[in-house]
Amino acid sequence: MTNRPTxxxxxRLIIAFVSRxxxxxxxCGSQWMQVSRLRLFIGGKSMGVAVYSHGRPTVxxxxxxxxxxxxxASAAGAKMLEAGGNAFDAIVATAAxxxxxxxxxxxxxxxxxxxxxxAEDRKVRVLDFHPPVPAAFDASKLDSLDIRDGxxxxxxxxxxxxxxxxxxxxxxxxxxTLLTPAIKHAWQGIPVSPFFVEMVRVSRPRNMQxxxxxxxIDPTDNATLNTVLKQPDLAETLEEIASEGPSYLYDGPLxxxxxxxxxxxxxxxxxxxLAAVAPVWEEPxxxxxxxxxxxxxxxxxESFQFLLTMKLLDGIDIGAMGHLSANHLDxxxxxxxxAAEVRIRNNKCSPARVAELLSESYIEPLRARLxxxxxxxxxxxxxxxxxxxxxxxxxxxxxxxxxxxxxxxAVCLTQSLGSMFGSGVVIPGTGVTMNNFMNWGDLHPDSxxxxxxxxxxxxxxxxSISLKDGEAVLALGTPGSYGILQTQAQAMVHxxxxxxxxxxAIDAPRARLWDGAKVNLEARVEESVIEELKRRGHQxxxxxxxxxxxxxxxxIRRDPKSGALSGAADSRRDGAAIAL
Numbered sequence: 001m002t003n004r005p006t007x008x009x010x011x012r013l014i015i016a017f018v019s020r021x022x023x024x025x026x027x028c029g030s031q032w033m034q035v036s037r038l039r040l041f042i043g044g045k046s047m048g049v050a051v052y053s054h055g056r057p058t059v060x061x062x063x064x065x066x067x068x069x070x071x072x073a074s075a076a077g078a079k080m081l082e083a084g085g086n087a088f089d090a091i092v093a094t095a096a097x098x099x100x101x102x103x104x105x106x107x108x109x110x111x112x113x114x115x116x117x118x119a120e121d122r123k124v125r126v127l128d129f130h131p132p133v134p135a136a137f138d139a140s141k142l143d144s145l146d147i148r149d150g151x152x153x154x155x156x157x158x159x160x161x162x163x164x165x166x167x168x169x170x171x172x173x174x175x176x177t178l179l180t181p182a183i184k185h186a187w188q189g190i191p192v193s194p195f196f197v198e199m200v201r202v203s204r205p206r207n208m209q210x211x212x213x214x215x216x217i218d219p220t221d222n223a224t225l226n227t228v229l230k231q232p233d234l235a236e237t238l239e240e241i242a243s244e245g246p247s248y249l250y251d252g253p254l255x256x257x258x259x260x261x262x263x264x265x266x267x268x269x270x271x272x273x274l275a276a277v278a279p280v281w282e283e284p285x286x287x288x289x290x291x292x293x294x295x296x297x298x299x300x301x302e303s304f305q306f307l308l309t310m311k312l313l314d315g316i317d318i319g320a321m322g323h324l325s326a327n328h329l330d331x332x333x334x335x336x337x338x339a340a341e342v343r344i345r346n347n348k349c350s351p352a353r354v355a356e357l358l359s360e361s362y363i364e365p366l367r368a369r370l371x372x373x374x375x376x377x378x379x380x381x382x383x384x385x386x387x388x389x390x391x392x393x394x395x396x397x398x399x400x401x402x403x404x405x406x407x408x409x410a411v412c413l414t415q416s417l418g419s420m421f422g423s424g425v426v427i428p429g430t431g432v433t434m435n436n437f438m439n440w441g442d443l444h445p446d447s448x449x450x451x452x453x454x455x456x457x458x459x460x461x462x463x464s465i466s467l468k469d470g471e472a473v474l475a476l477g478t479p480g481s482y483g484i485l486q487t488q489a490q491a492m493v494h495x496x497x498x499x500x501x502x503x504x505a506i507d508a509p510r511a512r513l514w515d516g517a518k519v520n521l522e523a524r525v526e527e528s529v530i531e532e533l534k535r536r537g538h539q540x541x542x543x544x545x546x547x548x549x550x551x552x553x554x555x556i557r558r559d560p561k562s563g564a565l566s567g568a569a570d571s572r573r574d575g576a577a578i579a580l
Contacts, residue, residue: 058503059567063580066090067554067567068401069105071576072190073097074569076181077403078578080173087405088116088170089178091413092163094401096182096238100231101190102574103216103433104199104420105399105479108241108249109157109258110435112415113297114166115284115463117472119408124286124295124465124472129162129279130437130456131155136268137453139443147438147451149207151267153423155437156277157249157258159415164246165279166411176242183242186235186431189228195574197225199420209265211426212433234431250274258427262434265425268453283351284465287311287358290496292466292474300348300449303462304357305485308339310492311363312370319497324509324525326532331370332493333538336486336513338366340380343485347383347449347458375537377517381482383447398484400463400477404556404565406580410472412463416479440481460484471560478570480551483512487551502557503568510550512543522547546572 059065064087066077076097077090085093091114098106111130117123134156147153167175200216218227241248249255255274262269284295285303289310296303312335321327342357349357356362369376398416416435423436440459441451449458460482466474476491478484487510495505511521517539521530524545533540543549552573557566567577 056503056569056571058501059577059579061565061567061579062406062563064090064403064405065556065565065567065577065579066094066401066403067556067569067575067577068094068098069399069552069554069569069573069575070098070101071574071578072101072181072185073401074576074578078580079181080178081403081405081580083173083177085173085178086171086407087403087409087411088166089173090403090405091401091411092167092171092175093178093181094403095159095163095413095415096179097185098399098401099238100182100185100234102196102399103231104196104203105417106415107417107422107433107435108160108163109154109427109432110415110417110422111155111158111437111459112162112413113301113461113463114162114411114413115295115297115465116166116170117408117410117465117467118170119472122470124284124467126282126284126295126297127162127165127279128282128297128301129158129165129277130301130459130461131158131273131277132456133438133441133451133453134269134273135454136270137438137451138268139445139451142443144443147441147443148419148436149424151262151265151269151423151425153418153436153438154262154267154269154425154434156269156273157435158277158279160241160246160249161277162279162415175245179238179242183235183238186231186238189230192225192227192229193574194225196229203421203424206424208421208424209426211428212421212424215426215431215433216421231431233429237430237432250277254427254430254432257430258432258434261427262425285351285354285358289314289492292468292496294464294466294492296462296464298351299354300456300458301462302343302347302458302460302485303464304354305339305343305460306462306464306488307358308342308363309335309485309489311358312338312367313489313493315367316371318493319499323494323498324529326529326536328493329511329521329525329529330533330536330538332490333511333513333519333533334370334376336489337376337378337380338370340482340485340513341378342366344379344383345448347447348456349448375517377537379515380486380513381515383442383444383449398461398479398481399552400479401554402475402477402556404472404475404558406563408472408558408560408563410465410475410556410558412465412475412477414461414463414477414479414484416461462488464488468560472558473560474555474557476553476555478551478553480512480549483549483551486511486513487553491553491555502555502566506553506555506568507546507571512547512549520547520549522550548572
């Protein structure tokens, strides 16, 4: 006699397989196309299966894993794991190679922070290497263009100090070993990708300095595909750092060259600013969502907006709404807007104030607004006027990468030069590109986040480590300017509320919200859903199916029982997850 449940279960598997094929993203010429989702019904239930990736699978392993924005960088981190290093060694080697392979996003003269979990003491901490504003910086004498390009756009470099602190305090391998892959790639060269070519093309109309042109533009072919970018000046700088350590920048020849060149261009950074750099260990901010304790950096980092969004959504059964339905997207967009306004009004607040903002007594009236029918509009960026018109696209160029080792140590690091290629200033003879992090502070005198010489300022980096029962189970971060605080929440909902595999959750359609009611949504959402979102008050604009405006997320998940790792790299960028 036929066992009907068995037949039905087999039929479900067959349909899921067929649906997976029919919903895959197909490459055709230079355009990505997505075949419509297939919905089948068995026993009265919808059997929609969504596959959102470009065909790349989730990477799985047990020996350790790195996921970053460039395959060579991830491979360098994995090589450290193979050599007996831990996740903290791996993340430093990865960061250094990113300096070489994605110089438009990464560099030792950038700023950032890392959220880390040590398996030895089962504790999450945050290392903040986002130094204060240069002491002589005077916001009253500058305008928005001054803090976008040129000598006064740069914050004091913190990345190198952060890398070296992670290596010396948590790593097991010498700094010279960790920098070896980056030095090799700087000497022998990196073949540039279409993504690299696009970064150069968009950057050239800016006020880029002559050293930038000579460093990154090949006069014979103008940075076209398959150009091999060699960076001998940077290779020599990294060799000196490998030999002398971070003092080569913060109290040595590189720092003297940096301060002198910036001052020759009218900048205010001094050797004293560099000598004062000291990464700070901090206690993270944490909230619980769907059984995970999500940890992010505390103020002055602005990452508490991400947690506010999750806290607002935690009291709502989003999973019952239908994935990528108008109800699902509307609810998430509304929560993001409410959380953004709270963040803007409370920038640089105290840890006690953050705890109050995340309390149920504070969240309850916000959630009532979230559930009310009235449209929600407001600010998503800054207190003041925000970026210059036409330069918004220059603000999405951060990078985030993660590592987890065999023992369960985990780190998620988010760092940036600010805009692509930072301020456009390259220190002569060093290969070092300066950041333009001042572009993320406010010049507005009434802003809680006003740029004041010698003081820390808020920044929208949000590297996250999530725990379950005291074990690190997820390291996740993304670039994207103020979109960081939006798209990480969207990916968490895809993954935790709708159960999408980590790679599919990261590749699933995302949106970037802007001031007012503006929402730019990737073009893989059904037209009927878009029309309903418009009816509910959202001003929906269309992006490419996979748009860099929605970030470039990298994440690793760990099963604490088996130690199995699963990693994902965002199809919106050049990244890869590489494992042992």
